[in-house]
Amino acid sequence: MQISLDMKRRRMKRIVKEHASAYAFLLPYLVLFSVFFIFPFIYGLVISLFNWNLFFPEETRFIGFDNFRRIWFESDGIYYRYFWSGLKNTLIFVIFSVPFLVMIPLILAALIDMEPKGYKVFRTILFMPTVLSISSVILIWKWQFYTNGGFINALLLKLGLNEIPFLVSQPWAWISIIVVTIWWTMGTNMVILGAGLKNIDRSLYEAASIDGANYIQTFRYITMPSLAPQMLIVMITTVLASFGVYGQPDLLTNGGPDFSTTVLMMRIRPLALGTNANPGIATAMAVSMGILMVVISIVQAKIIKRRGDA
Amino acid sequence: MKKIMYILLALIFMLTLVACRGGQTNEPTDEVGKISLKYWNSLTGADGSVMRQLVAQFNAEHTGEIEVIETFTNEVDYYTNINLLVPMKKGPDVMIMHSYLVQSYANTGLIIPLEDYIESSGVDIKSSDYITDIFNSLYFENELYGVPLDVHTVGIYYNKDLLNKYSLSVPTNRQELIQAAKTVQTGEKVTNSQFWGLPLSSVWPSEWIFTASLYQNNGLEIDANGDPAYNSPAGIAALQAVTDLIHVEGLSPLNLGVDQDLFMFQTGKALFHIQGSWMLNSMVESGINFGVIPVSSMFNLTETTTKNQIPVRSHTFVIPKASVEVTARRQEAVMTFVKYVGDHSYIWATAGQIPASNIARATSEYQALPYHAGFGNLSNFRISAQSPYFHQAYSPIYSRVTAAMSNRNYNAQLLLNAAVEEAMLLLQEARR
């Protein structure tokens, strides 16, 4: 009897110490996170429940879930139209961009991992666009896509083909936006996956080679599972970033043609900050989008975890 | 390892402390000594430099009394700053605003009426010193909210050498314009297939061009209730007058992006180019022997009484809701600055703007500027209709104009109706 009580007490002490240790490690981050993220986050949630007046906070009124009702259900209202069309366009972008934004960096990182001649130079070149600002990126690419003298169309004409109005007709408008996005942002994922690849023990590869496995088999059964932690972060952050896309459709195609590339963030931003702001509606839209993103992320995480354990 | 970390930490904290102190602006001590004024505007780029010059000149002539600290932000983010910071009492003492937003900001109360302010300041600013129509457009609910700095508009730049080459005189109406463009285009395309008579970008400044066309075809942006009024026969005619230049007269290729038409003109590949007065210096630098004619009579499809009207916008001085205590001395300082810049806006004119101040336009310096008269007669200037919800009512037409210019088979009525429908929904929202 006496012995087990002592053991229990010691176990409890250990658990408490373990917890206290954990909190000590977490404290700085949690404090900063709470002050600068949680607080504004809750503030934002609260705003969505109000008819919030940006210029005269005193005139703000509580309206409960009315903002949500209007953007989700009020089909003859302008905010409903903005929300659903914006969401649809954002989803189109997410569905078509994410696979490329994950696959291409993966392939490139794998190629670089073989360390061919000059791989350091290649790595820097492929990463460089990621460092540019959005306005520089747009400025560079807009002139490539123009008709009547744009670089790509000049090339097409030389090859005897017709010009393509990349920025003003579909599906070219989406293709242009996705191409620019890949060029600009895939470097981030390439670095993360590259670092993950480097962490894989070489002896595993050698063993596989001796067993007669070719590249594809090695990649599928050894590389990918080892890469699971990095794949998780790449998948989730890429989806999140694609949901928040704003600069490329706004500046490259001005949301056109016919508002077909006007994504949700392009509706939220002016409503949050613009001259005719309605922060309550903007926040309701953002929260709705956020809920969708959380659900998608959780599903992704579960799928990847299952694959990683396999 | 640990030691290095601690040293680093200490270093960083020292650095940020230093930076912290350096970054804060000192709250001005108002009652005695120098008054520090915060002045915000969205004038960046080359013409912004001219404004900087003006401010420096003012500060030099008022050392010890008034110091103006200017912050300039590019237009896209400028209004974000105002919208977020003025309500938080971090706004400026005086700022520049585009005229078509004055009514809206006056309606929300973010800017304040000026007449008492001017009176208390004792500075001599009166309406008779400024272009009447422009000045009057700055009243909201019978109170004055702004003092105009300039007006700017679009004009038709033309290549003098090419006109001479084909022995053409400067066009004075639409028929002559189209004829001249066609003649030169046919002639030049023999040797240069990339030449166009009047290339038009479907994106910019298409909203200006459409507005000119709307005015000249006797159309209205909004009616007396502030509702959109452009889906009228006049609106259809206005759209047609613009798009015909591309689709019917063949004077421009399709789908020109921003500045493609500008570059064509600046490299001698176009006879005419419709562009803002603010691009004047850029045209001079291009080396082309050019002249400017107003857009008057270039877009009316039938004889109208309004055929000579020219759309203008204005950069206007406004005063935001106060961030610091406003004393009589501060009011005097602000208005002294406003009057000074206005009187000296012949300097500002070198950036391609037309001064709103009658005093500035009367100076010999302004009279000597070679191109400004080409933008038209002041009596033909027409500023946008006044309504606190002007942007909601009118801006939906912009993207539809682009659509019409990009698509040979557009349906004018459908596009106009779509614009009006969106406008009505926005207005409904705004008027709640």
Add this chain to the structure above:
Amino acid sequence: MAIRAVQNKRKNISFIILLIISILWLTPVVWGLATSFKTPQDISSNPTSLFPQTFTLQHYQGLFNRPDTPVMRWMLNSFIIAGSYTVLYLMVISFAAYAFSILKFKFRDQIFWVILSTTMIPTVINLVPLITMTIDFGWFGSWLSLIIPGLGGVFGLFLLRQFFLGIPYELIESAKIDGLNNFGIFLKIVLPLSKSALLVAALFAFMGNWNDYLWPLIQFSGVDANMWTLPVGLSKIAGTYNYDYGLTMAAAILAIVPVVIVYAILQDKIIEGVARTGIK
């Protein structure tokens, strides 16, 4: 040996593919670079050509000579701010990532996912409360606003946690048996094995802070030009409707040079810091 032959063949194929892709990748940047060296007339005549017909340094000179745009100062400011931020951020999140991955406590993973979820709401919404906070704390307009609030960012935390999770638990256990406490394990086992992850996190933290635009723009709205960061300063050089292409491209090229240098340096160290796992 057969393995080496296979590896060499792979290297060669990889080289060819990477070469082609890199050339394609580089073309737009070359265009930007070329434009920054073209005279304005050249830009108007041949806006899309990769080879300048003329060569001028006027745009770069323009950047450095304007008294109202102290470009070198802006670069220095950005370096100090982004550098300070990166060091502080790494310290804060390495502790937290360790807790979220190696330590065991109740609801550990759930708390992490909640944290991750709250950052999925677009941050434009947070602007108003954050501005109010920086005003109340007395930081408005100072560099502290550009350094401290971002320390709660979740990307680096997520990244490090994922890497830490990949450390074989046997190493941790054997360290515990050796008598190390949590802090000792953190310092002597986890950190050294994670050099590459830390450097990756450092790179992104540095870049993210360097390129931040809207938040510093708001903070600097009443502040003297000498305190600005590079992206904010450069945005004020280009006009809105009278765009100077050459100047803007020169500014863009200038803005990326420091970060590319930082990247090149860090990338080498990331490779050096590769973990070689092995149970002693």
